[in-house]
Amino acid sequence: MANTAVIGLQWGDEAKGKIVDLLTENHDIVVRYQGGANAGHTVVTGGQTFKLSLIPSGIFRPNVQCVIANGVVVNPKTLLAEIDGLRKRGVRVGGNLMISSRAHVILPWHVEEDRILNECPTGEAIGTTLRGIGPCYRDKIGRSQAVRVGDFYEAGWRERISAVAESKRRMLEPLGVAADSPALDAQAICGEYADYAERLRPFVSDTTQFLLDAVDSGQRILFEGAQGALLDIDHGTFPYVTSSNSSGMGIPAGAGVPGRHIHKVLGVVKAYCTRVGGGPFPTEQDNEIGQHIRQRGQEYGTVTRRPRRCGWFDAVAARYTARLSGTDAIAVMLLDVLSALPEIRICTAYELDGERTDRFPDHVERLRRVQPVFESLPGWQKEISDVRRLGDLPANARKYLDRLGEVVGRPVEIVSVGPDRAQTIFA
Numbered sequence: 001m002a003n004t005a006v007i008g009l010q011w012g013d014e015a016k017g018k019i020v021d022l023l024t025e026n027h028d029i030v031v032r033y034q035g036g037a038n039a040g041h042t043v044v045t046g047g048q049t050f051k052l053s054l055i056p057s058g059i060f061r062p063n064v065q066c067v068i069a070n071g072v073v074v075n076p077k078t079l080l081a082e083i084d085g086l087r088k089r090g091v092r093v094g095g096n097l098m099i100s101s102r103a104h105v106i107l108p109w110h111v112e113e114d115r116i117l118n119e120c121p122t123g124e125a126i127g128t129t130l131r132g133i134g135p136c137y138r139d140k141i142g143r144s145q146a147v148r149v150g151d152f153y154e155a156g157w158r159e160r161i162s163a164v165a166e167s168k169r170r171m172l173e174p175l176g177v178a179a180d181s182p183a184l185d186a187q188a189i190c191g192e193y194a195d196y197a198e199r200l201r202p203f204v205s206d207t208t209q210f211l212l213d214a215v216d217s218g219q220r221i222l223f224e225g226a227q228g229a230l231l232d233i234d235h236g237t238f239p240y241v242t243s244s245n246s247s248g249m250g251i252p253a254g255a256g257v258p259g260r261h262i263h264k265v266l267g268v269v270k271a272y273c274t275r276v277g278g279g280p281f282p283t284e285q286d287n288e289i290g291q292h293i294r295q296r297g298q299e300y301g302t303v304t305r306r307p308r309r310c311g312w313f314d315a316v317a318a319r320y321t322a323r324l325s326g327t328d329a330i331a332v333m334l335l336d337v338l339s340a341l342p343e344i345r346i347c348t349a350y351e352l353d354g355e356r357t358d359r360f361p362d363h364v365e366r367l368r369r370v371q372p373v374f375e376s377l378p379g380w381q382k383e384i385s386d387v388r389r390l391g392d393l394p395a396n397a398r399k400y401l402d403r404l405g406e407v408v409g410r411p412v413e414i415v416s417v418g419p420d421r422a423q424t425i426f427a
């Protein structure tokens with residue numbers, strides 16, 4: 001299979017970074033096509049742990065071209081810090097990284113807006129990562145106040161930024177942002193961003209053309225999803241979602257590569273469920289089980305360090321997102337985290353208003369009302385981090401994996417039993 005997509009099928013942090021790093025070996029190009037520095041992807045290699053937010057997880061393999069495509073929202077300061085951090089640790093970042101001139105740019109006012117608009121008028125906060133992601137995408141759709149990477153290399157960009165800053169000041173002052181806030185200081189922002197633009201210049205190009213050419217010449221492309229399909233702006237648990245199409249739906253628009261060129265979609269799931277931020281989570285275990293999973297899995301946000309909410313595997317949700325993302329097979333991650341539990345549960349259906357359903361509700365208020373219907377399986381109570389073959393897993397662990405594949409409706413192709421590249425079982 002030439003071109004592959006790696007998509008999170010839950011609420012993010014499914015360990016996509018590990019899978020992308022692993023699969024990069026068989027690809028020529030790795031593409032991030034949506035999201036921004038709200039993502040935190042972890043790659044553990046050679047005893048070192050790397051956290052990536054904007055740079056594709058393919059960066060550790062020499063000879064692989066990494067692409068930040070048009071659909072990503074780029075914070076240039078964060079990106080440059082990430083490049084510097086990787087270089088300091090001996091990772092080459094040069095001609096092997098490309099940034100789309102069409103990608104939209106996060107400006108300081110976006111972070112202010114994120115802080116103010118995170119509160120939903122209906123009550124529960126979205127609990128965003130406060131990285132300015134939503135406001136930047138809002139400006140992209142709104143057009144008139146948007147700034148793209150390529151703008152910085154055209155005449156008149158300072159005037160344009162100053163005009164946008166002025167219209168943002170008029171918008172944000174009534175919302176409590178001081179007129180003299182550094183987030184609205186056009187002159188300072190122009191100075192700062194001129195510097196960023198110069199430093200990023202060697203990386204910037206027309207990645208849409210590059211990827212279309214790559215398709216024509218038969219290069220193998222790996223698409224790296226950020227977040228998870230349940231956070232998809234259209235098909236996720238709206239409004240408790242991110243502002244991009246984080247299901248497989250986002251690839252064509254976000255990379256400029258037609259869907260017909262995606263030959264294989266690998267859905268990534270944890271062996272349980274986690275969620276950071278607000279919104280309903282039917283299988284959440286706000287109890288000792290949840291705490292146990294959080295401790296064993298080190299379930300604290302990569303980006304914000306917030307404790308992640310933890311719960312049992314939700315097969316109603318995963319079956320829905322596996323179909324939505326056109327998933328061929330699944331990778332089950334962090335199976336080792338469940339090793340100490342005597343009993344493990346899978347949610348196979350919901351009770352909604354007195355009726356049983358295996359459909360994922362299309363409204364957040366209905367999702368809030370569902371009661372999970374659990375199936376109970378015996379645990380294996382044996383450490384599995386050193387296992388490298390499916391046949392060497394305890395029988396109950398194999399049964400659990402078989403059942404996951406069955407209820408999701410997709411074969412389990414990869415099983416992960418620890419963060420390192422080596423701690424992986426190919427089924």
Ligand code: GDP
Pocket residue numbers: 008012013014015016017018039040041042043044296297302333334335336337416417418419420
């Ligand atoms: P991503 O955003 O989908 O790339 O996932 P994150 O990096 O935010 O979170 C996954 C976390 O789990 C990281 O700390 C990984 O190093 C870690 N991890 C990945 N696979 C495994 C595994 O099989 N077992 C354990 N215990 N940890 C893992």
Ligand code: IMO
Pocket residue numbers: 008011012013014038039040041126127128129130131132133134225226227228231240241242243276277278302
């Ligand atoms: P990776 O790629 C987990 C969540 C936030 C919040 C909601 C909206 O590492 O899996 P945003 O800042 O995007 O407007 O926040 O989405 N969120 C993530 N949760 N993993 C992520 O990325 C996430 N990116 C955003 O916690 O609930």
Ligand code: MG
Pocket residue numbers: 012013014039040041042302
């Ligand atoms: Mg993450």
